Structures are given as structure tokens and as C-alpha cells.
Amino acid sequence: MRSGHTREIAVAGAIVVLALVMAAVAPGYFSPANLRDLFLANLPVLLVAIGMTLVIVAGEIDISVGSVFAICAVVAGVLAKAGMPVWLAGAAACLLGALFGSINGALVAYAGIPSIVVTLATMVALRDGLRWTTEGAWVQDLPRAFQWLGLTQAEYPFVAASLTAVLTIVFAWGLRHVAAGRAVYATGSNPDAARLAGLDTAAVKCAVFAIVGTLTGLAAVLNAVRFNQIPSNAGIGLEMKVIAAVVVGGASVAGGRGGVPGTVLGVLLLAAIGPALTFLGISAHWERAIQGAIILVAIAADGIRISAGGRARAHVKAAAA
Amino acid sequence: MPPALLSASSITKSFEGVSALRHVSFELHAGEVHAIVGENGAGKSTLIKIMTGAEQPDAGRLTVAGRDVPHMTPALARARGIAAIYQQPSLFPDLSVAENVALTLETGGIWRRVRWSERRRRARALLEEVGSTVDPARLAGSLSMPEQQLVEIAKAVGADAKVVIMDEPTASLMDDEVERLFAVIRLLRAQGCGVVYISHRLEEVLAMSDRITVLRDGETVATHAKETLDRPALIQAMVGRTLKETKPRTPVATGDMALELRHLSNRELGLSDVSISVRRGEVLGIAGLVGSGRTELAETVFGLVPSDGGEVLVGGVPVRIGSPLEAIQLGIGYVPEDRRRHGVMLEMSIAENTSLASLGAVSSRGLIDRAAERRLAESHVERLRIKAPSVSTDVGALSGGNQQKVALARWLSIEPGILMLDEPTQGVDVGAKAEIHALIHELAERGLAIVMISSDLPEVLSMSDRIAVMHAGTVSGVLDRSEATQDRIMALALERPAG
Numbered sequence: 001m002r003s004g005h006t007r008e009i010a011v012a013g014a015i016v017v018l019a020l021v022m023a024a025v026a027p028g029y030f031s032p033a034n035l036r037d038l039f040l041a042n043l044p045v046l047l048v049a050i051g052m053t054l055v056i057v058a059g060e061i062d063i064s065v066g067s068v069f070a071i072c073a074v075v076a077g078v079l080a081k082a083g084m085p086v087w088l089a090g091a092a093a094c095l096l097g098a099l100f101g102s103i104n105g106a107l108v109a110y111a112g113i114p115s116i117v118v119t120l121a122t123m124v125a126l127r128d129g130l131r132w133t134t135e136g137a138w139v140q141d142l143p144r145a146f147q148w149l150g151l152t153q154a155e156y157p158f159v160a161a162s163l164t165a166v167l168t169i170v171f172a173w174g175l176r177h178v179a180a181g182r183a184v185y186a187t188g189s190n191p192d193a194a195r196l197a198g199l200d201t202a203a204v205k206c207a208v209f210a211i212v213g214t215l216t217g218l219a220a221v222l223n224a225v226r227f228n229q230i231p232s233n234a235g236i237g238l239e240m241k242v243i244a245a246v247v248v249g250g251a252s253v254a255g256g257r258g259g260v261p262g263t264v265l266g267v268l269l270l271a272a273i274g275p276a277l278t279f280l281g282i283s284a285h286w287e288r289a290i291q292g293a294i295i296l297v298a299i300a301a302d303g304i305r306i307s308a309g310g311r312a313r314a315h316v317k318a319a320a321a
Numbered sequence: 322m323p324p325a326l327l328s329a330s331s332i333t334k335s336f337e338g339v340s341a342l343r344h345v346s347f348e349l350h351a352g353e354v355h356a357i358v359g360e361n362g363a364g365k366s367t368l369i370k371i372m373t374g375a376e377q378p379d380a381g382r383l384t385v386a387g388r389d390v391p392h393m394t395p396a397l398a399r400a401r402g403i404a405a406i407y408q409q410p411s412l413f414p415d416l417s418v419a420e421n422v423a424l425t426l427e428t429g430g431i432w433r434r435v436r437w438s439e440r441r442r443r444a445r446a447l448l449e450e451v452g453s454t455v456d457p458a459r460l461a462g463s464l465s466m467p468e469q470q471l472v473e474i475a476k477a478v479g480a481d482a483k484v485v486i487m488d489e490p491t492a493s494l495m496d497d498e499v500e501r502l503f504a505v506i507r508l509l510r511a512q513g514c515g516v517v518y519i520s521h522r523l524e525e526v527l528a529m530s531d532r533i534t535v536l537r538d539g540e541t542v543a544t545h546a547k548e549t550l551d552r553p554a555l556i557q558a559m560v561g562r563t564l565k566e567t568k569p570r571t572p573v574a575t576g577d578m579a580l581e582l583r584h585l586s587n588r589e590l591g592l593s594d595v596s597i598s599v600r601r602g603e604v605l606g607i608a609g610l611v612g613s614g615r616t617e618l619a620e621t622v623f624g625l626v627p628s629d630g631g632e633v634l635v636g637g638v639p640v641r642i643g644s645p646l647e648a649i650q651l652g653i654g655y656v657p658e659d660r661r662r663h664g665v666m667l668e669m670s671i672a673e674n675t676s677l678a679s680l681g682a683v684s685s686r687g688l689i690d691r692a693a694e695r696r697l698a699e700s701h702v703e704r705l706r707i708k709a710p711s712v713s714t715d716v717g718a719l720s721g722g723n724q725q726k727v728a729l730a731r732w733l734s735i736e737p738g739i740l741m742l743d744e745p746t747q748g749v750d751v752g753a754k755a756e757i758h759a760l761i762h763e764l765a766e767r768g769l770a771i772v773m774i775s776s777d778l779p780e781v782l783s784m785s786d787r788i789a790v791m792h793a794g795t796v797s798g799v800l801d802r803s804e805a806t807q808d809r810i811m812a813l814a815l816e817r818p819a820g
Binding site: 177178179180182185186189190192193194195196197198199200252256257 | 623625644645646648649655657662663664665666667668669673677678680681684687688689691731
């Protein structure tokens with residue numbers, strides 16, 4: 001699970017190359033305003049991506065994060081408008097995210113339904129439920145205390161960044177050094193063997209979905225406070241962006257492999273590319289195409305490894321027969 | 322005399338350097354039922370695969386009706402009239418019986434028009450021929466096992482198969498269904514087909530076949546006319562190899578009762594009334610054929626599928642084991658069969674694999690102490706002589722024998738009182754096998770109670786103090802090492818249930 005850090009090095013190298021190209025061609029890319037925008041817009045993506053890393057390492061996937069993100073943002077806004085302190089509204093959004101995540105997790109772990117099916121269903125159901133409830137209306141006239149979490153525009157980036165950094169470090173370190181983190185890797189790597197080793201793999205699966213839900217709730221709040229209104233169609237396509245970042249960062253969709261450092265680099269690379277295109281005068285329409293190409297490269301690198309392993313296994317099977 | 326329908330001469334085949342068949346010869350004539358018998362791993366399946374083109378032999382000659390077939394393929398085998406029917410019928414469950422039959426029999430372009438009435442008529446005619454009244458419009462998946470088997474035979478008949486190979490066809494059949502199958506086999510024989518019949522049920526083999534070929538350790542022992550054999554002689558031929566020189570275990574004074582099962586049952590896994598016991602310092606071998614319930618017994622004791630009747634006593638105290646974690650807490654370790662699927666995590670390092678069941682021992686307040694983890698792994702690497710560059714090496718990079726030792730290391734790390742080993746030397750090379758044997762003895766001498774499941778009879782005989790033989794989900798007999806012989810074990814393993 002840590003055979004070298006080739007993927008992290010490759011992604012970091014790509015980021016450096018991109019930065020060098022931008023420095024040479026479009027120095028305006030590094031203007032403080034642009035970097036600040038980039039940074040604040042991607043903190044929430046990173047939070048969700050960390051949760052997604054756990055889910056993918058455990059051998060599952062969650063494509064409902066975009067819908068959970070939208071609901072949590074809207075609920076936080078509505079509660080704040082009703083006079084609830086922003087901290088409490090934020091906590092409520094996290095709890096709601098945890099609840100949705102736990103429902104996904106329970107359906108996967110205890111009902112035994114594949115996670116792609118469960119979260120596809122919750123993705124559609126939650127999104128349309130929200131659309132039906134809000135009738136497409138945005139949450140507007142948010143109280144001043146909601147904006148920037150009630151902080152000044154200068155204080156907010158520091159607080160948001162610190163919070164994200166702490167969570168990133170906690171999860172990065174915890175996955176490596178806490179027994180529960182090891183259980184996530186073992187579950188994704190070989191669920192049968194993990195069960196035999198006395199691990200409660202169902203609880204592990206349930207927990208990773210609850211975690212990604214909670215982090216999605218927090219991300220939704222950190223994103224919502226940047227604007228003075230909350231669109232009910234927030235977070236569309238978020239799942240793709242997040243899964244892409246995790247996969248680019250070296251996690252294996254087959255489970256058992258991946259980590260927070262790789263995911264941080266993956267988020268950074270994907271975040272940097274979009275605006276870079278604008279600065280280079282390339283149509284923004286290319287952004288998704290290029291992101292897609294990067295994902296394909298990452299998965300191809302993974303696929304070559306997996307099929308090589310598959311061949312080895314096939315040989316063993318033949319020998320056993 | 323006309324040439325043999327099918328003849329394999331001096332077939333040799335090895336997988337990854339492990340020899341599966343050595344100079345095996347086999348001949349099938351028209352109008353004969355020719356049985357192939359042998360222990361697990363004797364090479365029966367490999368021989369069938371070669372005769373049906375699923376595997377290519379390394380050396381040897383295959384002729385069909387007197388004509389050389391240098392490169393047999395599944396399609397060619399079918400074209401030459403060879404059909405195989407396996408224990409698990411391989412029908413398409415979501416297609417109708419008529420479609421299943423048509424898939425093998427109909428020829429023509431992929432855009433041809435399908436004549437449904439013709440399809441059904443043909444399927445019905447073929448089914449009638451083999452004595453089946455199944456409606457061709459039914460989905461194959463809705464048929465019972467024997468019904469599916471008859472459809473398979475109907476397919477073979479429809480394809481004008483001259484050679485019908487049946488691999489354990491009666492394994493899932495009831496007595497009257499077996500009778501019906503036999504009637505079909507007699508019919509095939511009367512029509513001049515040759516039938517290759519593979520079965521563990523020696524009574525059936527003796528009742529049905531004209532000739533019997535015995536395979537042992539990948540070699541042909543002999544081909545006998547049925548009249549010259551009886552059951553004891555057949556068993557003798559199957560197991561009668563000279564014992565390989567694994568040093569016989571010197572019995573040690575055994576201690577207190579470690580594990581006792583009283584009338585244990587598990588309906589879900591097909592176990593009933595299993596009563597065995599094992600003392601500290603004792604090796605209890607569990608023998609039996611594949612499917613006799615050995616692995617299921619270990620899974621029940623380990624709490625993977627909890628028992629639904631009977632008692633389990635650990636150290637004389639009645640316990641209820643509802644999950645692997647509870648088993649581990651009682652000091653029971655289980656090294657499962659098929660280490661790649663159930664044993665080791667290939668993407669994780671030796672250290673991480675070793676500590677997985679004993680993370681508590683290398684952690685303080687929930688945090689893993691990496692240094693302690695490495696020390697734990699290093700001590701096992703040294704003791705088990707695991708060959709690896711370091712304990713950070715991924716287990717996927719190790720050889721089979723070393724992977725098995727890592728699986729063992731995980732369970733030794735919990736310092737178990739009872740260790741269950743399922744096929745501990747399956748697929749490992751001779752050297753590693755001897756090392757693992759020595760290690761098992763050493764563990765027993767240190768006071769562990771060892772339950773060793775194995776299909777390898779010499780291994781069971783040389784390693785065990787006592788041997789429990791399983792058959793059809795229960796223990797058909799327990800033999801002391803002084804009274805155990807290969808013949809007696811085989812006789813118990815092959816015992817037909819009363820009635």
C-alpha cells in the first residue's frame with residue numbers, strides 16, 4: 001500500500017510544470033486575487049475529496065455528494081435566515097450530511113446493495129426532493145452574520161484554511177496511524193480476509209459513508225458563506241470533480257490503495273487547470289475535456305497495474321486446478 | 322476392432338512447474354462406460370480439460386476416432402462429437418431451455434431468422450429422448466439441478482456426441498434421480514456412445530462402468546475391467562502410493578482439553594451432529610473429500626457463519642461464537658484455504674498483514690506504534706523464515722509459500738491457544754511444505770491445539786495425532802494415529818450415508 005510514492009511525485013511534477021508554464025506565459029495567473037479565488041473555491045472540494053478518499057479506499061464509491069452538498073447548503077441558509085447562529089446552522093448542516101451518509105452506508109453495508117446503485121438513487125432522489133421543495137428558488141436575503149461565517153472578509157480565508165488544514169492532517173495521519181484507518185485499507189483490499197481477521201467490515205463501510213456525508217455538509221457551509229445567496233442547484237457535478245481528484249491522486253477504484261496526500265495533490269492539479277486555460281486564452285469548454293483526459297491517464301496507469309495483478313492471479317488459479 | 326472413439330496417450334501437463342499429469346494414457350471405446358477415479362488432485366480434472374480442449378498438453382497425443390488431433394480446442398472437440406457435462410450444469414439461466422439447446426445445436430449466420438416453433442419442437446424431441454418432460458419454454462434457471470443435467474445431456478445427444486464426459490454428475494442428485502441418470506447412460510451406451518464417468522462414489526462407479534482407470538498423483542495406475550475389482554481393491558489402487566518421507570510426528574504428552582464440539586450443527590452450511598475434540602499439544606487432522614464439510618466446519622467454529630445447534634467448549638467452558646472477533650478473543654486462529662482470496666491482503670505490507678488481527682497489541686490508546694509493529698513482523702519473519710527484502714514489502718510480491726507464512730504469522734501474532742489450518746500447504750513448493758510441517762509440529766510442542774484440514778493424505782497421516790474423517794457434513798469416524806491408514810481414511814471419506 002506504500003510501494004513508493006510514484007503517483008504523488010508524478011502529480012506534483014505535473015503541478016510544477018503547469019506553474020512554470022503559467023509563470024512564463026501568463027504571470028497574471030499568480031495575481032493575489034486569482035489565487036485567493038482559486039483557493040477559497042477549492043477548500044470545500046478538498047474536504048469532500050478527503051471523505052471520498054476514505055470511501056474509495058474502502059472499495060466503495062459515493063456519487064450522491066453533489067446532492068447532499070446542495071441540500072446542506074440550502075438547509076444551512078434557511079436556518080440562518082430563521083435566526084439561528086451561523087455556527088449552529090453549520091453544525092446542523094454537518095449533522096444532516098452525516099445522516100444522509102449513514103443512510104447510504106447502511107444500505108451498502110447492511111442491505112448489501114452495491115454503492116454505485118445506492119448513491120445513484122440517493123443522488124437523484126435528494127436532488128429532485130430539493131428541487132420539489134424549493135421549487136427551484138434560491139435562498140436569498142441571507143443575514144449579514146451568515147456571510148463569511150460572521151467574520152470579516154479578511155479573517156475568513158484564514159479560518160477556513162486552518163479548519164481545512166487541521167481536518168486534512170487529522171485524516172491523513174489517522175488513516176496511517178490509527179487502527180481504524182488500517183481497517184479501512186484492509187476492508188478495501190480484501191473484505192473476506194478482513195472479516196476473518198476479526199474486523200467489522202460492515203461498520204467500516206457505514207462509517208466511511210457517514211464521514212464523507214459530514215465533510216460534505218461542512219464543505220457546503222464553507223462554500224455557501226462566500227456568496228449572498230444559495231442556489232438550489234449547487235454542487236452539480238461535484239461528485240465527478242471529487243472522484244477525479246481522488247483517482248488522480250493515486251487511489252485505486254478497486255479499493256485498498258490511496259491516501260490523503262495524493263488526494264490533496266489531485267485536488268490541486270485539477271483546481272489549477274481550469275483557470276489556467278482561461279489565462280492561456282483557451283476556451284473554458286476544454287477544461288472538462290482536459291480533466292477527463294487526466295482521469296483517463298490516471299486510471300490507465302492503475303488499470304495496467306490491476307490487469308498485471310489479474311494475470312498473476314489467473315496463473316495461480318490455473319496451477320491450483 | 323474399430324479404432325477407439327477417443328484416445329489420449331502419454332499426456333504430460335504441468336502448471337507453473339508443478340506437474341499435474343505425467344504420461345497418462347486413456348482409451349475410450351464405442352459402447353463402453355469408462356470410469357476415471359482418483360483422490361482430490363490426482364489429475365482427473367486436468368485430463369478432462371485436455372480431452373475437451375480447454376487446456377493444451379505439454380506432451381502426448383490425442384486421437385479422436387483414430388485421427389490425430391494435434392491442437393484440440395473446445396470448438397474442435399464439439400465438432401468431433403465430444404461433449405462434457407459438469408457437476409454444475411453450465412446453462413444460461415435467463416434463457417429458455419429451447420434457447421439453451423439451440424445455442425449449441427443451431428448453425429448458420431448471426432442474422433438468420435429464428436424459427437421458434439422449430440426450436441421448441443427440436444428441444445422437446447431431444448428431451449424426450451433422454452426421458453425428460455421439461456417444458457422447453459421454461460427458463461433454465463428455474464429448473465432443478467437434475468432437470469438441468471438432463472438438458473445438458475439432451476444437448477449432447479442433439480449434437481450427435483459420440484463421447485460424453487460426465488464429471489461428478491451425481492454429486493447433487495437424490496437416489497431416484499441417480500437411477501434416472503443411469504438409465505440415460507445405459508441408453509447412450511446402447512446407442513454406441515462412449516461415456517467417460519468421473520465420480521467419487523465408488524458404488525456407482527462399480528455399478529455403472531465397464532472399465533475403470535485409476536489416477537494417482539498425476540499418473541495412470543492402471544486400467545481395470547470392472548469384474549476384476551471390488552471396492553477395497555479400488556481404494557487400495559487409489560491411495561496405494563508409497564508414503565513420502567515426511568518425518569512422522571513424535572507424539573507429545575497432550576494436555577487439557579482445548580476445543581470440544583458436541584453435536585454441532587449448521588444447517589446453512591450443511592453440517593450436522595459434528596462431535597470432535599482436540600487437546601493442547603495435539604494435532605487433529607481433518608480429512609475428507611472436497612465438499613464433505615471440512616472448511617464449513619472451520620467457518621462455523623470461527624463464527625463466520627454461527628452454528629445453530631450443539632455446543633462448543635473452549636478450555637472446558639461452553640461458549641457461543643457469533644463472529645470472528647469473538648473467536649479471536651477466545652484465542653482461536655484460522656488460516657483459511659485459498660490465501661489469496663481469504664488470507665492475505667496483497668496490496669498491504671508484510672508488517673501490516675501480520676498485525677491485522679492483533680492491532681491492539683501493537684497500539685497504545687488506539688494509535689498504531691509503527692516501531693512495535695515492525696518488531697512484531699520482524700520476529701515472525703525470522704521465526705517463520707519468510708524470504709522478503711523487508712517487512713515493508715507488499716505481500717503481493719512474495720512467493721506462494723511465503724504468502725502462506727505471512728497468513729500464518731498473522732494468526733501466531735494473536736498468540737492463539739487453538740489454531741485451525743485449512744489446506745496449509747496447498748500450492749506451495751516442496752521445500753516450503755516441509756518447513757510449514759516442521760513449524761506445525763513446533764507449535765504443537767509449545768502447547769497449541771492444532772486442527773489441520775488437508776486433502777493431502779500423506780500429510781494428514783504424518784502430521785496428525787488423531788484424524789477425524791468427514792463425509793456429507795458430519796464426522797464419519799475418528800482414527801487414532803496408530804490405527805489410521807490411507808485405506809481406512811478413504812473408506813470413511815467415501816462412505817455412503819445410510820438410506
